[in-house]
Amino acid sequence: MRFFWAKPSLWAVCALLVLGAPPVLAQPASAAAQRPVASAQQFVLSNGMTLMVSVNRRAPTAVHMLWLRVGSIDEVDGTSGVAHVVEHMMFKGTPSLAPGEYSKRIAALGGRDNAFTSRDATAYHQQIPAARLREVMELEADRFARNTWADEEFKREIEVIKEERRQRVDDSPRAQLYEIARAAMFTASPYRRPIIGWMNDLDAMTAQDVREFYKRWYAPANAAVVVAGDVDVDQVRQWAEQYYGAIPARAVPERKPRLEPPQSGPRRIEHRARSNQPYVSLMYKVPQLEAQALRQAELGPGTSRDALALTVLAAVLDGHSAARLDRALTQGERRLALRAGAFNGLYGRGPQVFVLDGVPADGVPAQQLMDALREQVGRIAREGVSEVELARVKTQWVASETYKRDALFSQANELGSNWLLGFPIDAGAVIVQHLRSITAQEVQSVAQRYFGDEQLTEAVLVPQAGTPSLPRRGGPGAGDTPAREH
Amino acid sequence: MLRLALTLAAGLRRAPFAALPRCLSLLLVGLMAPAWASLPIEHWQQPSGARVYLVRSPSIPMLDVQVDFDAGLRREPAQQIGLASAMANLLSKGVLAHGQDGALDENAITEAWVDLGASFSASAGADRLSFSLRSLTDPVLLGKAVALAARQLGEPAFPAQVWRRERERYIADLKESYTRPASVAGRHYVKAIYGDHPYGHEMTEQTLQRISTEDMQRFYRAHVGACQARVSLVGDIDRAQADALVGQLLARLPQGPCGSGARLPAVAEVQPLRQPAQLRIAFKAAQARVLIGQPGFKRSDPDVFALTVGNYILGGGGFVSRLTRQVRELRGLSYSVYSYFSPGLHAGSFTIGLSTRPDQADQAVGVVYDVLRDFVEKGPSEQELREAQQSLIGGFVLRLDSNARLLENVANIAWHDLPLDYLSTWSAQVERLSTADIRAAFARKVQPDRMVTLVLGAGS
Numbered sequence: 030m031r032f033f034w035a036k037p038s039l040w041a042v043c044a045l046l047v048l049g050a051p052p053v054l055a056q057p058a059s060a061a062a063q064r065p066v067a068s069a070q071q072f073v074l075s076n077g078m079t080l081m082v083s084v085n086r087r088a089p090t091a092v093h094m095l096w097l098r099v100g101s102i103d104e105v106d107g108t109s110g111v112a113h114v115v116e117h118m119m120f121k122g123t124p125s126l127a128p129g130e131y132s133k134r135i136a137a138l139g140g141r142d143n144a145f146t147s148r149d150a151t152a153y154h155q156q157i158p159a160a161r162l163r164e165v166m167e168l169e170a171d172r173f174a175r176n177t178w179a180d181e182e183f184k185r186e187i188e189v190i191k192e193e194r195r196q197r198v199d200d201s202p203r204a205q206l207y208e209i210a211r212a213a214m215f216t217a218s219p220y221r222r223p224i225i226g227w228m229n230d231l232d233a234m235t236a237q238d239v240r241e242f243y244k245r246w247y248a249p250a251n252a253a254v255v256v257a258g259d260v261d262v263d264q265v266r267q268w269a270e271q272y273y274g275a276i277p278a279r280a281v282p283e284r285k286p287r288l289e290p291p292q293s294g295p296r297r298i299e300h301r302a303r304s305n306q307p308y309v310s311l312m313y314k315v316p317q318l319e320a321q322a323l324r325q326a327e328l329g330p331g332t333s334r335d336a337l338a339l340t341v342l343a344a345v346l347d348g349h350s351a352a353r354l355d356r357a358l359t360q361g362e363r364r365l366a367l368r369a370g371a372f373n374g375l376y377g378r379g380p381q382v383f384v385l386d387g388v389p390a391d392g393v394p395a396q397q398l399m400d401a402l403r404e405q406v407g408r409i410a411r412e413g414v415s416e417v418e419l420a421r422v423k424t425q426w427v428a429s430e431t432y433k434r435d436a437l438f439s440q441a442n443e444l445g446s447n448w449l450l451g452f453p454i455d456a457g458a459v460i461v462q463h464l465r466s467i468t469a470q471e472v473q474s475v476a477q478r479y480f481g482d483e484q485l486t487e488a489v490l491v492p493q494a495g496t497p498s499l500p501r502r503g504g505p506g507a508g509d510t511p512a513r514e515h
Numbered sequence: 516m517l518r519l520a521l522t523l524a525a526g527l528r529r530a531p532f533a534a535l536p537r538c539l540s541l542l543l544v545g546l547m548a549p550a551w552a553s554l555p556i557e558h559w560q561q562p563s564g565a566r567v568y569l570v571r572s573p574s575i576p577m578l579d580v581q582v583d584f585d586a587g588l589r590r591e592p593a594q595q596i597g598l599a600s601a602m603a604n605l606l607s608k609g610v611l612a613h614g615q616d617g618a619l620d621e622n623a624i625t626e627a628w629v630d631l632g633a634s635f636s637a638s639a640g641a642d643r644l645s646f647s648l649r650s651l652t653d654p655v656l657l658g659k660a661v662a663l664a665a666r667q668l669g670e671p672a673f674p675a676q677v678w679r680r681e682r683e684r685y686i687a688d689l690k691e692s693y694t695r696p697a698s699v700a701g702r703h704y705v706k707a708i709y710g711d712h713p714y715g716h717e718m719t720e721q722t723l724q725r726i727s728t729e730d731m732q733r734f735y736r737a738h739v740g741a742c743q744a745r746v747s748l749v750g751d752i753d754r755a756q757a758d759a760l761v762g763q764l765l766a767r768l769p770q771g772p773c774g775s776g777a778r779l780p781a782v783a784e785v786q787p788l789r790q791p792a793q794l795r796i797a798f799k800a801a802q803a804r805v806l807i808g809q810p811g812f813k814r815s816d817p818d819v820f821a822l823t824v825g826n827y828i829l830g831g832g833g834f835v836s837r838l839t840r841q842v843r844e845l846r847g848l849s850y851s852v853y854s855y856f857s858p859g860l861h862a863g864s865f866t867i868g869l870s871t872r873p874d875q876a877d878q879a880v881g882v883v884y885d886v887l888r889d890f891v892e893k894g895p896s897e898q899e900l901r902e903a904q905q906s907l908i909g910g911f912v913l914r915l916d917s918n919a920r921l922l923e924n925v926a927n928i929a930w931h932d933l934p935l936d937y938l939s940t941w942s943a944q945v946e947r948l949s950t951a952d953i954r955a956a957f958a959r960k961v962q963p964d965r966m967v968t969l970v971l972g973a974g975s
Contacts, residue, residue, distance in 0.1 A: 087574050088916035120834070129844055132834035137902060139909020141833075158912050188847030192802065196850055196870055199801035200696055303799070305690040351625035360621075360680065367684045391687065421629050428632025431651055434575045435917045 077250030091258030110226015202302035564742030578750030586644035586738035599639035609672030669767020742773035821956035830854025873974035894954025
């Protein structure tokens with residue numbers, strides 16, 4: 030999954046706080062490596078909707094998710110943020126359900142519900158006692174097909190969404206930096222727009238914009254329902270046909286490719302904001318793992334294999350606190366950085382990016398840290414990586430395969446993500462297999478080929494003078510306020 | 516608590532109570548719930564005095580272990596705030612040579628853990644110093660993991676040069692936090708709530724500068740011994756294996772008895788507020804931050820169920836709570852509005868929080884007080900209580916459906932000396948509450964006329 034941006038689950042937000050992860054592009058490389066979904070099955074309902082079921086009987090609980098293949102990537106200029114607004118309005122009723130009643134019903138079933146919007150997708154999810162699955166499927170199918178609300182509801186909710194934007198972006202210098210950096214990095218790709226939307230587009234959004242977007246994209250053939258947990262596959266299938274399969278089929282609109290034209294020269298943005306710490310980010314456009322490649326028995330040389338090698342490269346640089354970036358940049362008496370990181374996007378519906386980022390140590394110019402980050406990749410390009418460090422990152426991925434079985438939600442999430450990208454149902458296991466086959470030579474080769482400055486966007490956060498006065502009194506401060514549900 | 520602890524270990528956000536409940540606010544923070552059937556917790560005490568709590572979870576070949584000590588932030592000397600967090604951080608930065616075993620530096624330790632496919636970390640919460648071990652149960656891997664963890668527990672090196680570096684990072688992060696509205700608001704708020712109590716102590720550049728690695732060594736030795744350990748295990752392991760494992764894990768710690776003479780001194784209680792306080796702090800930001808509250812209750816309080824279920828109805832239950840309905844759904848004033856209790860060994864705060872456009876701050880505060888006063892005065896309606904009970908009891912199974920969630924609950928039972936059948940009687944405790952119980956409990960603990968009202972960055 031991409032980052033949980035616009036409407037993260039509570040736990041996702043917590044995780045971000047704990048890791049102190051930079052916004053938007055930062056994510057552990059191992060997130061791409063997912064566990065085998067041995068017992069998962071996939072079906073297509075009579076109206077073209079997809080159903081995925083994974084049986085896991087550890088506890089009498091289940092996760093139910095509705096995935097839509099529509100995210101901010103499907104928006105057009107002037108209505109940025111509308112995919113996320115639709116997600117909010119989905120909680121505002123149907124002909125048989127008053128505004129807010131949906132969450133009440135889920136709570137009455139002992140469930141928890143939430144939703145998120147990413148660049149690539151919109152997903153609605155419920156964690157429930159397994160015995161209540163049928164009722165949840167009925168409720169979710171109802172709003173999927175018949176979401177309806179009065180203009181008044183929209184007028185209130187758009188104000189909530191503007192508050193969300195203020196909270197997430199307008200009071201976060203790094204979030205602002207990445208918003209601007211993406212707009213500089215992408216020219217034609219819709220990835221240039223923020224998921225939450227530009228404030229002016231939110232100001233100008235109308236109820237009609239939202240209804241039209243919903244009507245256009247919320248079609249059965251553009252959706253998948255995912256169920257994981259203590260369930261019976263045949264029973265789930267029957268209910269899915271009954272509730273979701275009954276929704277009339279209709280065509281999914283054709284999508285314009287809107288491909289990003291090749292970049293041929295470095296771009297640089299500087300953002301000045303109230304902050305005490307500078308921050309630098311080097312973003313390189315890189316190839317991605319294609320769905321087609323995962324359907325072949327052998328993954329031969331090519332861009333998909335390069336994408337995997339780039340993920341291994343990110344792990345060799347930043348897979349753990351004794352990896353190359355920390356050793357070279359954040360340890361020792363004369364260190365250059367307080368923090369340094371590397372991340373590879375690997376897959377998605379739009380163009381992917383490899384990120385090197387860091388916080389300069391006191392007195393270290395931003396440019397010096399950027400040079401040092403590039404030199405770490407440069408060293409690998411010249412000297413390669415050792416078998417030991419390669420084995421080390423692979424051991425982590427293998428162990429994480431087992432640990433991932435502990436979390437039902439991430440299993441459901443992985444299935445939905447696989448459907449979204451057209452990956453095979455067991456893509457997680459397949460990707461780990463392929464990652465394990467990446468050689469030291471391949472890692473060296475991608476370090477040589479993808480880090481010229483032709484494809485580079487540099488983003489620098491420059492602390493602005495006149496920061497608010499330091500408080501002299503007061504107790505321990507709160508972290509950034511995590512968002513609540515949708 | 517585990518997540519709170521991790522947050523603190525990161526060294527960035529020193530927010531004992533401010534951070535925890537925000538993440539957990541949709542859960543029953545005070546209750547940390549139960550299992551679906553009668554979840555068997557096996558409990559015994561080792562000759563060293565260590566108390567062991569085990570839940571067998573055989574379906575995945577993995578094991579999670581948490582070891583807790585009474586060495587959290589509340590035990591820090593007032594002049595050295597940050598000591599417990601810094602010490603926890605340094606616990607993975609080096610071990611001393613011992614007998615046949617050579618010394619290990621931070622990178623050697625990290626690489627050893629990565630090579631085992633396992634992880635081990637320490638973190639300091641408001642009350643507890645917690646160690647967390649996660650490993651596969653392959654006997655060779657697990658054996659090595661326990662041996663390494665035992666060395667880190669028993670022979671920490673606390674390297675001074677690493678501390679100098681980490682301290683620089685703490686101070687830089689601290690300075691950065693002074694530019695962030697949520698951090699600044701939280702800092703002022705916590706001070707106003709707790710006064711001089713350790714829960715309200717503020718880490719500053721000065722308090723960090725006063726901390727040496729010798730202080731860490733002393734603090735560690737004074738608070739960490741086998742006899743004080745509460746060890747919780749969840750995973751694919753039986754009682755005999757668990758007993759041996761815990762023995763090995765703690766073998767390098769001091770084994771002396773926890774005699775009455777060795778007891779740690781009592782920590783003072785949080786004092787109630789004597790009068791209301793209005794804090795208005797100027798700050799230029801896109802949103803004003805509002806925090807309203809007072810000291811709450813201790814985890815040992817008999818009102819814990821009534822207060823926690825009541826708070827679910829008031830502002831803890833996400834979209835179905837009164838605060839969300841009035842502030843967000845009906846008025847569009849905020850993306851996020853919540854209330855929580857944060858009971859610990861002492862009375863952690865009761866807090867209501869939200870953020871809103873600066874010019875709306877006063878309106879939002881007014882709405883919050885209307886909701887709060889009405890709730891405290893009249894209590895929940897019969898229907899609200901029924902719905903809350905239905906939701907909490909029905910959703911009880913979700914609190915325990917992974918090893919990670921189980922561990923959190925078992926460690927909570929271990930730490931607070933809750934009865935071993937706590938999880939299996941949890942639903943009955945929720946079920947038997949009446950609206951009068953909740954109203955009475957709120958009347959005892961929540962005084963809307965004696966609260967801190969902090970507004971940071973409101974429009975003029």
